Amino acid sequence: MNSYSPKHIAALIERVGRLLSTEAHAEGLLPVQWETLRYLHKANRFSRTAAAVTAYLGLTKGTVSQTLNALESRGLVAKRIDPKDRRSKRLSLSAKGKRLLRKDPLGVTVTAVNALEHSAQQALDESLGALLASRLTGQGRQPFGQCRDCQYFADQHDDGGPHYCQLLQEKLASKDAEAICYEQLPK
Amino acid sequence: MNSYSPKHIAALIERVGRLLSTEAHAEGLLPVQWETLRYLHKANRFSRTAAAVTAYLGLTKGTVSQTLNALESRGLVAKRIDPKDRRSKRLSLSAKGKRLLRKDPLGVTVTAVNALEHSAQQALDESLGALLASRLTGQGRQPFGQCRDCQYFADQHDDGGPHYCQLLQEKLASKDAEAICYEQLPK
DNA sequence: TCATATGGTATCGACTCAATACCATAAAGG
DNA sequence: CCTTTATGGTATTGAGTCGATACCATATGA
Numbered sequence A, B: 001m002n003s004y005s006p007k008h009i010a011a012l013i014e015r016v017g018r019l020l021s022t023e024a025h026a027e028g029l030l031p032v033q034w035e036t037l038r039y040l041h042k043a044n045r046f047s048r049t050a051a052a053v054t055a056y057l058g059l060t061k062g063t064v065s066q067t068l069n070a071l072e073s074r075g076l077v078a079k080r081i082d083p084k085d086r087r088s089k090r091l092s093l094s095a096k097g098k099r100l101l102r103k104d105p106l107g108v109t110v111t112a113v114n115a116l117e118h119s120a121q122q123a124l125d126e127s128l129g130a131l132l133a134s135r136l137t138g139q140g141r142q143p144f145g146q147c148r149d150c151q152y153f154a155d156q157h158d159d160g161g162p163h164y165c166q167l168l169q170e171k172l173a174s175k176d177a178e179a180i181c182y183e184q185l186p187k
Numbered sequence C: 001t002c003a004t005a006t007g008g009t010a011t012c013g014a015c016t017c018a019a020t021a022c023c024a025t026a027a028a029g030g
Numbered sequence D: 001c002c003t004t005t006a007t008g009g010t011a012t013t014g015a016g017t018c019g020a021t022a023c024c025a026t027a028t029g030a
Helices: A006-023 A031-042 A050-057 A061-073 A095-103 A107-114 A118-137 A174-178 B006-023 B031-042 B050-057 B061-073 B095-103 B107-114 B118-137 B174-178
Strands: A077-081 A089-093 A153-155 A163-165 A170-172 B077-081 B089-093 B153-155 B163-165 B170-172
Touching: A006 A107, A006 B006, A006 B031, A006 B107, A006 B118, A031 A050, A031 A061, A031 A077, A031 A089, A031 A095, A031 B006, A050 A061, A050 A089, A061 A077, A089 A095, A107 B006, A107 B118, A118 B006, A118 B107, A118 B118, A163 A174, A170 A174, B006 B107, B031 B050, B031 B061, B031 B077, B031 B089, B031 B095, B050 B061, B050 B089, B061 B077, B089 B095, B163 B174, B170 B174
Parallel strands: none
Antiparallel strands: A077 A089, A153 A163, A163 A170, B077 B089, B153 B163, B163 B170
C-alpha cells in the first residue's frame, strides 16, 4: 500500500491545516485573528502580551501588532500598560471578545474530532503534540505548556491552597495552573 | 487532565498547520506554490488542470491562476492546451520543477513523522484521513483519492496488464493507478 | 441556433506577512 | 550616574495571497 507513508502523512497535515484555515473565515474575523483570541483566552496573565502572541503564532512583531490593533478597534481586546514594566502592554479579552469566542469556527473541527474513536483521539493528541514539540525545540522556541507542568510551579501550601510561580514570584490561583504560559519550562 | 480534549486537539491541528506553513517559505517559493507543485507531482494526467488544483486546495479560480502563472514564469510548470477540450490547459512539472521538489520544505516534517512510533504514524494517517474526508464531504467536495480505489477503475486484463478508466475510457498504466485523481469516486 | 455551463484569465481591493527603521523603557556595567 | 545594550512595541513599505467580479473562449444541450 503506497498511501501510508511519512510523506503522505506530512502532506495530510498540511492539507488539513489549509482546509481548516479556509473555513476559519467567520464573523468577519480572519484565521490569525481567531487564533489570537483563542490564545488570549487560554493564556495566563503573564503571557497575554504581544511578544508572547508573536512567539506562539511564529510570526513577526509587526504582523502581530497589526492584528492586535484590528482586534482592539473592534472592541474584542483591550490593552493596558503594565505598571511594572512600562514598555509592555497587558492584553485582555473584552466581554465582547469572550462572547464572540463562542462562535469560534474551530467548532466544526471539534465536532469532527469528537466523531473519531476515543483511541484515535488519544493517538492524534499524542502524535501531533510530539510533532509540535519536535518542531518547536528544533527552532529554539517556547513550548507554551501548561503552568502546572512547569519547573517553576510550586504548591504554596500543603493544604491544597493556591500555587506559586518561583520564576515570577507571584501567587497562582487554581485556574492559573491550567493556563498556558510563555515562560513555561517543562519538568 | 484538562489538556486532552477534542477542543485541544482541534487547536493543535490548526497550530501545527500554521507552524508548518511558516516553515514552508523556502527556495523563494511560497507555501501555496509548494503545495501546487506537490499536487502536480502526484496527480494523474487527467487531474493536472487548474480546475483540479482549485478544488484540491480549496481556493478560487483566480488565485490558482495567479499561482500557476508564477510557477510558469519560473519555468517550474508548463501549460499545454488540451487538444480534446480546447478550453482546458494540461499542466505538467518541468524537469526543473521535479528537481526543485527534492528540496521540498515538507521534508523536515517527514523526518519528524518518521521519528514517531509506527503505530502512532498509522493512527495519525487514519485519524487525519477521516477528519479530512468528513470535512470534504460536508462541503460536497472531491476526495482526490487514488485511482486504484475508484469505482471506475478496472483491470483490463487478467494477466496483470494495464488498467482502464471506465469514466474517461482511457487506458491506465500501473503508475497511473497509484496517482490521485480529480474524478475519483471511492468504492 | 441559442442558451447555458465550464475552463481559464485579468483586475481590483482588503489583508497578511516580513523587513526595516524607529521609539520608549529597562537592565547591566563602568 | 551615565552609557551601552537588550527588550516591548509601533509605523511604514512592498510583495504576495485571496476572494470577488467581470470577462473571453470553447463545449454541451435543448
